[in-house]
Amino acid sequence: MSRPTGPTGPVAALPGWLRQVALALPFASQFVISGSVADLHRVHDDVGAPGHLDAVAALVALLRGEGYELVYRYDPLDGIVLAHAREGVSSDAFFPDAHLGRSTAATPGRLADLVKLSTTQTALRVAVVVDVAETFWHEDGSSSPEVRTLLQVCQRLTRAPATGTTRPGRRVPLLNPVLWLVDGTPSAPAWLVRSPGTASVSIPLPELAERLRVAQDVAPALPGHADLAPDQQEAVVAALAESTQGMTVRAMHDVARLAVDQDVPAEHVTEAVRSFRAGSLESPWQDPALLDRVARAEETVSQRVLGQQRAVRHSLDVLLRSAMGLTGAQHRGSSSRPQGVLFFAGPTGVGKTELAKALAEVLFGADDACTRFDMSEFAAEHSEARLIGAPPGYVGFHAGGELTNAVRQKPFSVLLFDEVEKAHPRILDTFLQILEDGRLTDGSGSTVYFSECVIIFTSNLGAPQAAAVGPAPGPIGPAEVAAARTAVLTAVRRHFVEELQRPELLSRIGDNVVVFDAVSEQVAGVLVQRQARAVVDAVLQRRGVEVVLEAPVLAALEEQAVAHLGSGGRGVGAAVETVLVNPLARTLASAPRGGTLRVTAVRRGPEGWELQTAT
Secondary structure, three states, rough: OOOEOOOEEHHHOOOOOHHHHHHOOOOOOOEEEEEEOOOEEEEOOOOOOOEEEEEHHHHHHHHHOOOOOOEEEEEEEOOOEEEEEEEOOOOOHHHHOOOOEEEOOOOHHHHHHHHHHHHHOOOOOOEEEOOOOHHHOOOOOOOOOHHHHHHHHHHHHHHHOEEEEOOOOOOOOOOOOEEEOOOOOOOOOOOOOOOOOOOEEEEEOOHHHHHHHHHHHHHOOOHHHOOOOHHHEEEEEEHHHHOOOOHHHHHHHHHHHHHOOOOHHHHHHHHHHHHHHHHHOHHHOOOOHHHHHHHHHHHHHHHOOOOHHHHHHHHHHHHHHHHOOOOOOOOHHHHOOEEEEEEEEOOOOOOHHHHHHHHHHHHHHHHHEEEEEEEEHHHHHHHHHHOOOOOOOOHHHOOOOOOHHHHHHHHHHHOEEHHHHHOOOOHHHHHHHHHHOEEEEOOOEEEEEEEEEEEEEEOOOOHHHHHHHOOOOOOOHHHHHHHHHHHHHHHHHHHHHHHOOOOHHHHHHOOEEEEEEOOOOOHHHHHHHHHHHHHHHHHHHHOOOOOOHHHHHHHHOOOOOOHHHHHHHHHHHHHHHHHHHHHHHHHHHHOOOOEEEEEEEEEEEEEEEEEEEOO
16 A cells, blocks of 8 residues: 655654554544644645644644645634635535634534534545544533534444545545544543544654754754854754753743743753743752852751761762752753752651751752651552642642642752652652653643752661661671661662562662761760750740759750660650750749759659759
C-alpha cells in the first residue's frame, strides 16, 4: 500500500500523534484525542514552512492534506464552523448555513444532523472535529435531549462504521470520521473508547527531538541571536531544547517572549527558562553573594547545629555545587532538576530539622524559607491527594495540594520531608518524578517545577542499630562512630532496596545520604548551658527578675541531660524543663517582680524537683 501523505510531505514529517491519526483514517470512524490538546504543534504549511498550530488547526491541515473536501469544527461557543472547503466544492449544497471561517450558532442537535449526514454519504470526504468534547459526556443522565441524540448517533456509528470514500494514491478508502478533542485525561463513554472503530490518540509533551525543531524556529527571535556565530547559535538551540524538558511548545514560545521583553541575551536563554518556571525574574541562585555565603557558612551553621561538623560540611558541599551552577552538570538537560537533594539519617533529636532550617537561612535569608511536611501524616495511600491535589471529580479538586501549593507560593525554598520512611510507598513514587524531572503535575493538570528548590528528606532509619554500637557505659571512640554510621547507611539501603523495593529512589539521592552522629556528653553540656541561659534571659525579660544559677545547679542539669541522651537534643531540653523550668516557675509565681534570685541547688523532692534559692 502506498504511504499516505501529510499537508506537504510524508506522514513521517508530522508530530507523532498526527501520524497516528493519519494512519488510522482508513479504519477509524471516530477518534478520541486527549492529552496536551491546548498545546501548539509543529506542522508545515502549504509552502513547506513550519508553523506552530493549535490542535484543531493541525488536524484541519492534516485532513486537508489527506484530500478531505470539507472539514467542520464544533465547539460550545462558536457552534459549527466550516474550517476547510476544497475549491469547487459547494458547502451550501452539503450542509447549509455553515460558511468558511465563520461561526454558525448551532445546537448539539444541529451537530447531530451534521455527523449523521457526513458519516452516511460517499460523495464527499468529510470530517467533523469536536472541540471541548468532554462537555457532552455526562454519565449521570443530566444531558439535554439534543446531546443525548448526538451521542446516540455516534453510538450507532460504532456499530455501523461510516462509509469510506476513495482517494487517488490510496488503495483503501478513508472513512468520514468524527474527531473528539479532550483537554487532559479523557472521560469518554465506555461505548466509545471500547469500540473497535474508535482510535484513541494521546498528545504527549514534546520530546527532545521535537523541542529541538521548535527551538530552531523560535531562537532567531531571541535578543542578539543574529549576532552570534553559527556554532553559538546551535548551542543556544540545544540549551533551549534541553532546558525546557517537560514544557509545552506554547511554553517555549512564552519563554522566547519573556526573553525579548526582558532583553535576556540569546546565550543566556536558560535564565529565561528559569524565570518562566519560577514566575520571578530575580533568582537567589543567580546572586553573586550566594557563593560567598555558602562557602563561609560552615562555622556559623556548626554553632547552630552542635556536634555535627561532618554533616554540616557534607550538606554545604552539595549547596556549593548549586551556588556554582554545577548541580547535575554531568547530565544533559539537567536544569529542570532540584538544586540539591539531601537525605538526613540518624537518631532523633540530633539536629536534622535544625540543619534544614539553617541551610534555608543561608540560601534564602530566613528560616521560614523551609517548608516542612510531616510524612507520618501521609501514611495512607489516599493521602497522596493531600500532597498533590485531588483528581478531577473529587472533593477539593480545585484547591490543589499542600506540596504543589507550597512550591507555587515559594518557588525558592527548602522542602523538608520529615520521617520519610513513614510515608506510603505510592507517595515515594511521586518523589521519583520530582527528583528525576524536577516537575510534578497536580490533580488539576497544572505543572509545578521544583528546579529552584532544595529537597531534604529526614529519617530515623538505623537509629536502634547505631545505638547498639560501642561500649556501654563509656565514651564512644572514632571506631564506634564509624561503625554507627555504617549501621545507619546499611539500614537505609535495606529499607529502600529490600523492604520497599524501590532502589531507584535511593539512586536518585546518590551519595547525598548524610548520617548524623548521636549527641555526645560534651555537646549535651553545651546545650544545657545555652538552654539555661535562654531560661534566665526569658525570666529577666518577662518578670524583671535576674536569676543566677550557681555551679551545682548547672552540674545537676548536665547530669540529668546526659541521662537522657537517648532522645538527643530533645532529651536535653526535657531535662532542663523538668529540673529547672518547672520548679523555677513555681518559685517565681509567689515572688515579687524585680530583684535578684540566686539558685544555689536543686534536689528531687516527693512532688518533683525543687530549687534552693537565696535572694
